[in-house]
Amino acid sequence: MSTDTEHVEEGAETSTLRAWERWYHLPVLGAVMLFMLWVRTQQYERFLTDDGTPALAGVDSWYHWRMIRWTAENYPSTMPYEAWTGFPTGRYVGQFGTLFDQLIVTAAMIVGLGDPSTGTVYAVALFAIPVMAALVAVPVFYAGRRLGGTFGGLVSVVVLALAPGQFLSRSTIGQLDHHVGEVLFMAIAVFATMVAVRVGERDRPIYELVAEREWDAVRRPALYAALAGLALALYVWVWPSAVVLVGIFGVFYAVALSIDYLRGVSPDHLAFVGAVSMAVTALVAVVLFEEPSTSPTSFGYLQVLLPALVAVGSLFMAWLARQWNARDLDRRYYPVAIAGLAAVAFAAMAVVLPDLFDTIANNLTRRLLPLGEPTTDVTIREAQRPDDFTAHAVAEFGAAFYTMLAGLALLAARPLLGREYRAEYTLVIVWSLFLISMAATQIRFAYYLVLAVAVVNAAFVADVANLFDIDVRGSLDSLRSVETYQIIVVALVVLLLFAPLLPPLAQAGGTAWAQGNATAPNSDARVWEGSNEWLNENTPEPGNWAGADGAAELDYYGTYERPADGDYDYPEGTYGVLSWWDYGHLITVQGERIPHSNPFQQNARSSSAYLTAESEERGELILDAIAAGASVSEQSNEELSGIVEGNESDEEIRYVMIDYATAGGKFGAITQWTGPAYGHYATPEDYQLGEPIPVDEINETLTDLPYDDTMTSRLYFGDATGMENYRLVHENAEAGSPLFASYAVVRDGQVALDENGRPAVAVNRQVSRGELLQLDNDPRFEVFDVRQAAAVKTFERVEGATITGTVDDSSVADANATVFASVELATADNRTFTYVQEAAVADDGSFELTVPYATDDELAVEDGYTNSSVEATGPYDVELAVEGEDGLELAYDGTTEVGETAVVEGQTVDVTLEEATGEPGGADAGETDGDGDDGTQDDAQDGGNDTQAGDAGESEN
Template sequence: MSTDTEHVDEAAETSVLDTWEEWYHIPIIGIVMLFMIWVRTQSYDRFVTDDGTPALAAVDSWYHWRTVQWTAENYPWTMPFDVWTGFPTGRYVGQFGTLFDQLIVTAAMVVGLGDPSTETLYTVSLLAVPVMAALVAIPVFYMGRRLGGTIGGLLSVVLLALAPGTFLYRTTAGQLQHHVAEVLFMALAVLAMMVALRVAEREKPIYELVVDGDWAALRTPAIYSALAGVALSLYIWVWPPGVVLIGIFAVFFTVQLCLDYVRGISPDHVAFVGAVSLGVTAIVTALLIEEWSTSTTSFGYLQPISAALVAAGCLFMAWLARQWNRRSIDPIYYPAAIGGLLFVAFGAMALALPDLFGTLSDNLVRRLIPIGATETDMTISEAQPPEDFNSHVFSEFGMAFYTMLAGLALLALGPLLGRTYRAEHTLILVWSLFLISMAATQVRFAYYLVLAVAVVNAVFVSDVIRLFNLDLEGGVRSIREIETYQVITLLLVVMLLFAPLLPPVAAGTAWDRGAAAFPSDDGQTWEESNHWLQENTPAPGDWGGADNASDLEYYGTYDYPEDGNYEYPVGAYGVMSWWDYGHLITVQGERIPHSNPFQQNARSSSAFLTAQSEERGELIMDGIAADVSVSNASDEEIERQLEGNDSHEELRYVMIDHKMAGGKFGAISTWTGPGYGAYLEQNQYQINGEEETLHGPGEAYYDTMLASLYLEDADGLEHYRLVHEADDYAVVGGMLGNDGPVPRNSFALDDGWNENTEQIRDNLAQSREDGAVDQSLGGAIWDGHLASSVKTFERVEGATLTGTVDDSALDEEATVYAEIELETAPGRTFTYTQEADVEDGAFELTVPYATNDELGTDDGYTDSSVEALEEYEIVIATGDGDDLERQYAGTASVPETAVVDGDSIDVTLEEATD
């Protein structure tokens, strides 16, 4: 009896061990995925506010929040064209409102039982990104296992989970961006292609089977190839510029078909996969077309045409190989012939389809090859190449990047090392090399490179295990037989891969960096001003009492205009700012920015902000509203384009923050020229009693519309007035940075310093006057200014003050001055002045501030938070500087109606008594 029991126990133990050995990777992957979610949600509470307003990380997250809300209102449709950005034309927003947003909203629909609240939408949006990041572990495991067995696959997943770089940064809670979905669906597409290629190598589909209609023999490779095409289509659906993966697959198929033919293997097998998968992609992406263009950021005809060309190319190469055989040409010449034909084909494309060729070549340079980035690309931080690539990849992946390179070499040398070479190996080699090049081209693409680093290290580890006869796939029994030297080898490999990613060696672990996620400071800085804009300005369409706001519903559906330019109703208006803040203005302020983070209208915004006079700025504003070219046009050219134009669109507000006046000014000036250096000059500054030469702002900088508005509160301007400033402050000026002196920079004051703004303002003003470096704030600051973190200005007609006096006692150079003291909502007072020449005793000058606030949003106008403390004081004086002699004086009351309508006001002046 006991013997029977022992047999049963042994059988049960064997069964349990066998089950564990077959399925042990499942719970391990589950634990790693839970770890990835935990790492990315540590900072979740920071993105949930008490008042329910969104607090998101990164600028694009704000627009995805808009598309998520829009999709929830219009489910299941996503938003192809948005009139709430890109004024005065609107904007096609193809790479936003994609499958990524649909998946989030679908999940929210399930959680919210078909009618999710805003709170539910927001919660799901915050959690969806970490969950998608964890899901990346699944395709990564199966890719790694195909290359390096189960142990290799598990190692790939652990590397993915511990990588502390860009992939982690862009997949934490609050990062509501499509990058995580890009990585997930690229991994799925590459895995699906690997499987399809392996199935084709096993089933060997050839041309004759297609001709004979032997679908039984073709069914399996056709299904897997079609699934690979669907997976590729889903990736492009997430991110239209994912057409780049079609290009990578094109290179792979070209290389692999040449390799197969030279090695005496029929190219038909791989060509079948290429033709079917890319053919399916061409069909699916054709169904997604929303804009007839070759833009990579649009769902246009570039994606289906590119896929169709690759599918046709695979068929052509297979056909050419057969012709090569029939003519008994040496196979060694086949690759050269393919290369020559590709050169001719691209040359013909450049001549016959220049738009398509230009798009392909431009994106090859901008996304795939680390050369040729434009100056404007360099103004986008995430699109810049890493300064030091070695340091960059080490901070991203530790030593795993370099072991990946070793893995690529081992994969390429596989046949020499006894490994059966497969087409999927070529795919991984080509794909990985492109991802390395992409990461060297733009820092952001390190979030793609993490896939190659994780997957290819499976090859490295599996080959080390094989080299040292380590049988880790044989289960518990084989592990018991591992010898000491094998254990040491295994430990060395583990330390090499993981020590740089773990304490105490790692400068920052994955969980440390996950815990350090915060909402973007721009979102917090601009929130007050944007909310004020929403509550104190008329709804777009209602300006001036037009009552057309119902034509511009925030969640409305708008047909794509035939010419791409939406015709806004009377009463619509736009907001001028730098493109970085466009999404914030749309989402937080529910107003229509001119430029946005699509980089739409960046040049025209730059042209206005760097305009050297109000007259030039006004021309640019009028030109923008009329949708004419302004960025590099002369005043005369703009005036000529505006002749006969009856456009009713207007840009009504200008919003400027301390970063635009500080560190971002270099980028702003780059878009239109003459370049940052033209706005700077070298000056001598006193620092600790010694003279030092430092770069600071020159006259050209202070003459810009940006500086005239933000630093001077529109003093002396006729058509712009300050209507709101945020109740927190920042310092703008030259500063000493980590890399030396920075001519223009800025920093926001913390709460402690905000209590001493008057003293700080006086200190900085005194330092400017003395030509000294101010050190009262703990650092060296020159040409420093204290200003509100964000200021909002309104563009108005201005009231014209007119009058006449007896000119018999006036000098020929008499000047009329208008002055008024004003107070902002935070309690800061400032003085606005205007002046003009007096001719024959008559004067005329235009002022933008009213002395009352009789109009408000109900009337279709602005409810300004800047109040006049008195009436205008008008003085006619002769002389200049401290020698001014007052001749006539008086006061003037300026109603709000006169300011917005451009009315004239007669002013009576009396002879001055002092």
């Protein structure tokens, strides 16, 4: 009796172990996915705000939030055209408002029972990204299992979960961007294609079966191929630029079909899979078609033509193989013929379809291959090439990168080791090599490479185990017969793969959970939030400028049809906001105003041209040319005048917003778009290249630089003093008042020279209080200017009021008289500064000056104008000075009020001057700073160590 019980218990135990052996991967996979989810959501509280406003981690995340809110309001439609960016034309948004955003909104609709609140949509959007990242583990596991069994599949997902690089940083909570969607759907598409290719090899569909309509024989491979094509189409639907994977698959089919033919295997099997899958992708792309262009970021011709070409190419290669056989040609020349025909096809494309050819060629060098000269993409940090790709890859994946390379070699060598050849191995090899190349081309594409690193390591583990006769399936029999050396091998492989990704071997802060713990809302969004909220509340709605009634035509969540010429016809009273392109999405979402340039890099060149313009005249011509619909970059002032002349459009750029980074650290990148290079702005105009500048002459030589004449400097640091058509209307001091230091690199008692013979000078580099002290005490540097300004400043373009008057004094005409108008102004946080304008007095004693600041606030937002937070503390002081023996001497003075209406509409204000004596205050104010800086900056330079300056500087670093 007891013996029978023991047998039953032993049988039950064996059954349990057998069940564990069969299903153990599911709880392990689930645990890994939960770990991935926890790592990415551990700092969710940082993204919850008291007032319910969104707090997101990336700049593009803000535009996805715009798309998600729009889709929620118009569900299930997606935005056909965006009128709230890219002023004055609008913008087709392409890779935004895609399946990625629809999936998030659909989930919110389910959670919110069909009518989700904004809070519900936001909560779902926050958690959707980590959930998608965790779901990547599913296709990675099953792809890895195809190469290395169940154990290999689990190795793949653990590598994926522990990788601390780009994939993790772009999939934490708050990162509301499509990158994680790209990775998820690429993984699904690759896995589905692996399965379809294998089914094609097993079921062997051939042309005769299709011709004779033997559907039963081809149904299974056709179904799997169609599913693979659908998976690829979904990937394209998430991100139109996913056509890059279509190109990779095209190379795979060309290589694999050639290998099959060389091996004596009919290419029909693989060609059938390629033709069916790519045909399905092309058909879905036809349904998604939105824009008649070959842009990779649009649902256009490229997304339809490229998979269609791969489908046709697959069929052509199968047909050519049959013709090769019929003529009894040497099989070895078949791949050569294919390569030659491909070259001819591309040459023909360059002639017949030049736009398509240029798109493919440009994307080869920008996304696929680290070739060619860098473009303006280098001003996007994530699009830059890694300085040291190997170091970059090791930082991303540790030793798993090297084991992936070994795994690729072992996959390619499997036929040589007497193991079965599979076309899916070729697929994985080709795909992995392209991902390596892409990651070497742009830093960000390491988030794709993580897939290959994870999946191929399954093959590495399986092949190493095979070499040492280790059964990684973990069966009961194998566990009983395991040898000591086999345990050691497994332990070494596990250490090699995972130890560099775990403490203490991981770099400081380089573990997955440390990276996840460091995630936080985007700093630019926090800095700009106050300025954009002010913009939303204190400027007229677009369409209502100057009392126009066009705002009803510009519903923020409205639907706008795509204009045939790509130029949206805005209603009267619409205006734009100019900033550097980094901040365009923030202006659209936080401020609900229409930026000129944006992170699509739309209009980046014209924004650069404006911000680097070295006179107010040129800056105004550029903005007027933009309103005229011209492409602005390197035209002369005369050419710009010709463009502007005759323009009857009332569309204008009304506001200019500049932050500390635009004026400081980003200015070098801004110059790359239009030139001249940054060195021009940091070099005195009369400087002879190679001329030495002694240390004791630095202040004298470098205090008047071309940078000081740029619109950026005159507005941001000068508060528009001396300018006629710009006034400061708001500054965001709550976000900090950073310090800026200009300094020269000193070597051997003089300023060092760069490779072009220019002085090695940094202009307005943002520094903390501590960094400024270090620069002051370091003999290698000489600080020659220190400035301080609010984090973000907003300026308004106005006509300017003209102050006129006449002095009936014949002696004035003979004394080179100058008239000055000055007014003290105060910001909302009680910072005061003085605006000064000057002009020469005519021979008849008359004068006129154009000034942009008003001394009252008689116009309000309700009237269609700006509610400025910068107000005059009194009237304008107008002073006329003549040259005397000791310089300028005050001869006449007076005061006048300048109304808001006069400033906005360009009216004339008369002033009466009376005789006076003494020194002209306006002249002194005007001469204080040649570059238009106000006293606040000078105080920072002289004192520099006050509490406000130090704390503000440190808070921004």
